[in-house]
Amino acid sequence: MSAADADAQLVERVKQGDVRAFEMLVVKYQRRIERLIGRMVRDTDLVADIAQETFIRAYRALPKFRGDSAFYTWLYRIAVNTAKKALMELKRDPLVSETALAGHHEDGDETSRVENELTDGETPEAVLASKQIVATVNSAVDALSEELRQAITLREIEGLSYEEIAEVMNCPIGTVRSRIFRAREAIAQRLRPLLGTQEGERW
Known part of the structure; x- marks a missing residue:
């Protein structure tokens, strides 16, 4: 059974009143949703709250979910919209936590390992x-x-x-391709001095 089929079964169980089925969806996607929100909202103190709000909204909206798209693309779209709403509220009421002021953000275990461990043979x-x-x-x-x-x-x-991103971001696929290309170019521009690559070359 594919992940999408498994999700669809859990969604049907939630619609029939099985709260445990929704808890399983939360467990499955919580870290991914928090990671996505963490890339949008740099204040780590807010990430868990926005993720929780995302799942509350998803639970309330689930009866209207028709299954035209995969559950996770639908959930990501709710997460993106919830994070955007939180960012708008922050701009209106710009109380910045100490965490954000310190510039502290967690980029997951992988980054920590890259930054903190010396593996054999690495100078x-x-x-x-x-x-x-x-x-x-x-x-x-x-x-x-x-x-x-x-x-x-x-x-x-x-x-x-690209199709899923277009759905999550509610824009045409051509716009998605353009945004990803521009983002990669901006990152490449910063990396070129470190890696010694020329314009037009991939890092």
Whole structure:
């Protein structure tokens, strides 16, 4: 059974009143939703709250979910809209937490391992270079406009297809392709001095 079929079965069970089935969907997607929101909202103190709001909204809207798309693309769209709403409210009421002021954000275990572990045969210079690359990519992604950052996150981190991203972001597929191309170019521009590549070359 595919993941989409498994989700569809759980969704049907939720519609019939099975709350445990929704809990299983939350467990399955919570980390991915938090990671997606974390790329949009740099204040880590808000990520868990926005994720929780996403799942509450999804639970309330689930009776109207017709299954025209995969459950996770529908859920991602709710997450994106919930995060956007939170960002708009922050602009109106710009209370910034200490976490955001400190510039602290968690980029997952993978990044931590890259930054904190010396594996056999790696020289300190190589580790420093990889740290610089990670930091450069992160700062390049942070500097992108909201639309470009969403598109590249959904494609490169979440692995969604162009069609799924178009659905999540509610825009034509051509716009998605353009945004991903522009995001990759912006990141490449920052990386070129570190990697010694020329314009037009992939890093």
